[in-house]
Amino acid sequence: MKTKKYLKVYGKFLHTSLASELEYKTNILIDLFTAILSLIGSIFLLSIFFQNNGRIGGWEFEQALIIQGIYTILNGITNTWFNPNLTEIVKHIREGTLDFVLLKPIDSQFFISLKKLTPSGFLEIILGVFLLLYCIKINQINFNLSFLILSLTTIICSICILYSLWFFISSTTIWFVKTWNATEVLRSFLYIGRFPLNSFSFSLRIFFSIFIPIVFITTIPSEVFLGLSQLWKILLEVIVAMVFLFTSRKFWLFALRFYSSASS
Amino acid sequence: MFTLLKVQYSNMLEYRVEIALWAISGIIPFFMLNIWTHNNLNESINISDIMLSRYFLCAFFVRQFSVVWVVFSFEEDSLMGKVSPYLIQPLNPFFRYFAQHLAEQITRFPFALLIAFFFFIFNQESIWIPSLGTLLLSTISTFLSFLIQFLIQSIIACLCFWTEKASSIERLLFIPTLFLSGLLAPVVSFPEYVKSWIYFTPFPYLIDFPANLLSGNAINISGGFSMQILWVLLLFPLFRKIWSAGTKKYTAMGS
Numbered sequence: 344m345k346t347k348k349y350l351k352v353y354g355k356f357l358h359t360s361l362a363s364e365l366e367y368k369t370n371i372l373i374d375l376f377t378a379i380l381s382l383i384g385s386i387f388l389l390s391i392f393f394q395n396n397g398r399i400g401g402w403e404f405e406q407a408l409i410i411q412g413i414y415t416i417l418n419g420i421t422n423t424w425f426n427p428n429l430t431e432i433v434k435h436i437r438e439g440t441l442d443f444v445l446l447k448p449i450d451s452q453f454f455i456s457l458k459k460l461t462p463s464g465f466l467e468i469i470l471g472v473f474l475l476l477y478c479i480k481i482n483q484i485n486f487n488l489s490f491l492i493l494s495l496t497t498i499i500c501s502i503c504i505l506y507s508l509w510f511f512i513s514s515t516t517i518w519f520v521k522t523w524n525a526t527e528v529l530r531s532f533l534y535i536g537r538f539p540l541n542s543f544s545f546s547l548r549i550f551f552s553i554f555i556p557i558v559f560i561t562t563i564p565s566e567v568f569l570g571l572s573q574l575w576k577i578l579l580e581v582i583v584a585m586v587f588l589f590t591s592r593k594f595w596l597f598a599l600r601f602y603s604s605a606s607s
Numbered sequence: 608m609f610t611l612l613k614v615q616y617s618n619m620l621e622y623r624v625e626i627a628l629w630a631i632s633g634i635i636p637f638f639m640l641n642i643w644t645h646n647n648l649n650e651s652i653n654i655s656d657i658m659l660s661r662y663f664l665c666a667f668f669v670r671q672f673s674v675v676w677v678v679f680s681f682e683e684d685s686l687m688g689k690v691s692p693y694l695i696q697p698l699n700p701f702f703r704y705f706a707q708h709l710a711e712q713i714t715r716f717p718f719a720l721l722i723a724f725f726f727f728i729f730n731q732e733s734i735w736i737p738s739l740g741t742l743l744l745s746t747i748s749t750f751l752s753f754l755i756q757f758l759i760q761s762i763i764a765c766l767c768f769w770t771e772k773a774s775s776i777e778r779l780l781f782i783p784t785l786f787l788s789g790l791l792a793p794v795v796s797f798p799e800y801v802k803s804w805i806y807f808t809p810f811p812y813l814i815d816f817p818a819n820l821l822s823g824n825a826i827n828i829s830g831g832f833s834m835q836i837l838w839v840l841l842l843f844p845l846f847r848k849i850w851s852a853g854t855k856k857y858t859a860m861g862s
Contacts (some may be wrong), residue, residue, distance in 0.1 A: 370775045377779045384786035387801075391792050392648060399646050519624070527632040535638050544645045547638070 352449060353457060360460040374463030382415055382470055385537055392542075400541030405481050407539055410565045412474035413498065414537045417560065419467030420502055421509070421533075427459040429513040430526060436516050441602065452595050456510065475568075482569065490570070497564040497577060500584035504559055505533075507587035510595065517598045529555075536561040559583050611703060615710035626711065630718040633670055636663040637726065639791050652796045658824055659793075660733040664726055665745075665818035666790055671719045672712050673753040673813065677704045678777040681764035694854065701761055701850075708757065737821060744828070745821035751835040752813045756784075758842035759809070765846070768853035783808075789815025809838045 393404045435441040512525045532555045540562045551557040563580050566572035640663040649659045693700035727734050766773040787810040794815040816831040
């Protein structure tokens with residue numbers, strides 16, 4: 344019953360945001376160009392790294408492309424859902440409209456994380472999927488059911504982790520009001536997810552495994568793609584994703600207790 | 608102009624945390640440096656570790672002081688209808704944005720220094736003090752780089768008069784700026800087929816040229832400066848033209 348209601352509400356969200364975004368049709372075309380150019384740019388950068396070396400951090404160029412593909416998909420998801428919604432939280436809090444959200448007979452986290460949608464991010468997701476398919480071909484990965492399940496699970500887990508990270512940072516706005524640049528900091532850290540983590544020095548690797556878990560976001564799913572990952576890593580990824588989701592929920596409820604509405 | 612700068616500076620001081628966060632978000636060059644040195648990629652392009660780390664530090668600095676966001680401010684102002692009162696004033700509104708950017712850079716300076724300080728703690732062997740002449744020259748070239756980007760973005764911002772969302776054009780243009788300007792990899796390392804044409808575009812003069820100048824890497828100083836000035840001279844009349852065309856086209860809210 345409850346899921347049905349939420350699904351129905353989400354359908355409405357989809358409808359309204361698509362309708363408003365399709366008003367700007369040339370924009371979507373430009374965004375398509377941007378997505379393609381940015382993929383070309385990052386492959387170009389990768390090829391510079393590989394032009395005189397066969398391997399970087401133990402990854403070959405063809406394998407590193409997988410990371411690029413997964414990164415592109417995740418970036419597309421970020422641009423479609425996380426970025427437009429979670430920057431909205433900041434606006435809600437600054438302008439005091441969060442009150443209206445809280446008053447609605449619907450879960451506030453659901454509302455603020457899914458209200459909006461930017462369709463141009465879809466293009467990036469599609470590009471990423473094509474790149475991955477291409478990688479499957481050039482790396483001669485045999486495609487079977489267990490591979491499909493494992494890689495889908497890890498990618499879903501990394502989406503969960505990514506979402507929680509974004510959500511954490513955006514909820515801190517309740518205390519600091521003007522932190523919309525904090526998401527920019529997160530973005531620049533996530534940028535590292537384009538490269539194999541092993542190509543960094545040890546201290547940075549530790550940093551990106553613990554504080555900002557890039558390992559779990561792109562590296563482990565790519566390893567799964569190559570069939571290199573051990574089972575414990577996949578299990579760890581699932582656990583980490585659950586912990587992240589759970590804490591993001593708790594954190595939001597905790598943060599809400601500190602929210603004093605516009606006029607109080 | 609000076610008063611504007613003062614007003615904007617005190618305005619910017621209000622948002623110190625925000626600016627500090629912006630400064631942190633610019634640290635990508637350091638991650639790139641880490642990839643380069645950790646995999647000994649620099650051996651193939653004949654730059655020593657130390658020079659490369661100086662290069663990326665300088666790239667960080669140049670980027671910090673040439674960030675431009677006038678499109679986003681102008682788009683918001685024009686969507687909100689705030690442009691109309693600015694247009695009545697006898698001062699081109701872009702002066703206002705210009706002062707805003709300069710004031711922001713002044714506020715940003717201490718944070719950038721702090722980050723450089725931490726960088727030197729981790730990379731003690733790369734400490735160097737550029738001579739006064741280099742410092743002056745690279746400040747000028749960073750400013751020119753800022754000016755080029757400011758003009759390009761202002762031209763895009765003027766497109767707001769025709770389409771409502773000019774910022775997506777800016778995002779499109781940002782991609783080549785990101786990959787070709789030398790922020791992520793020095794232009795020297797680019798393959799030949801890119802190097803053959805890249806020096807005719809404005810991109811390498813945005814970060815690569817000032818950063819090489821500041822870090823003391825070998826570079827054609829007079830050639831770089833003349834190209835920067837050439838681009839400024841090319842873009843400025845274009846901006847003037849599109850600005851006057853745009854203001855004629857502009858119909859204020861409600862008309």
